[in-house]
Amino acid sequence: MPVRPTTDFAKEALFNILQGKFDYENISMLDLFSGTGHISFEFASRGTNNIVSVDKNFKCCGFIRSVNKDLGFHMNVIKADVFEFLKGSHDKYDLIFADPPYDLPNIAEIHELVKKGEMLKEEGLLIIEHGAKTKLDHLAGFQNTRKYGNVNFSFFRFTV
Numbered sequence: 001m002p003v004r005p006t007t008d009f010a011k012e013a014l015f016n017i018l019q020g021k022f023d024y025e026n027i028s029m030l031d032l033f034s035g036t037g038h039i040s041f042e043f044a045s046r047g048t049n050n051i052v053s054v055d056k057n058f059k060c061c062g063f064i065r066s067v068n069k070d071l072g073f074h075m076n077v078i079k080a081d082v083f084e085f086l087k088g089s090h091d092k093y094d095l096i097f098a099d100p101p102y103d104l105p106n107i108a109e110i111h112e113l114v115k116k117g118e119m120l121k122e123e124g125l126l127i128i129e130h131g132a133k134t135k136l137d138h139l140a141g142f143q144n145t146r147k148y149g150n151v152n153f154s155f156f157r158f159t160v
Contacts, residue, residue, distance in 0.1 A: 031097050032082045033101070136154040142155075
């Protein structure tokens with residue numbers, strides 16, 4: 001599978017940041033560029049039942065579906081181009097996590113489509129994972145960027 005999973009070090013740091021900010025059992029979560037689904041599975045293992053995982057790779061989606069079934073989780077796996085999915089979605093989420101390829105030239109478009117589509121619930125959070133060369137601090141709702149080795153997480157909240 002053509003994936004670059006978030007390092008365990010960065011993933012642990014991310015969940016330490018999120019701890020106490022969300023009641024995992026009562027949130028809706030969207031995982032964009034889900035790859036192997038490791039972020040979706042982390043949320044599911046913490047009790048999140050409303051998870052949508054989106055990836056355009058057939059093998060990645062098949063893998064997530066298989067593990068999802070084996071573990072008895074209730075994730076909705078969608079095989080789609082993330083940008084097309086965002087343009088057509090009318091759902092709202094408490095948390096949206098995007099882990100696009102670091103060399104993707106239009107990473108900022110994820111932010112634009114989430115904001116334009118009003119996809120975050122009140123107090124919702126958008127997290128975009130990216131490499132060091134990508135700068136997103138100029139975008140609306142930017143809160144901060146946390147760096148863990150080569151992994152960067154930029155956090156956004158939009159006020160209604």
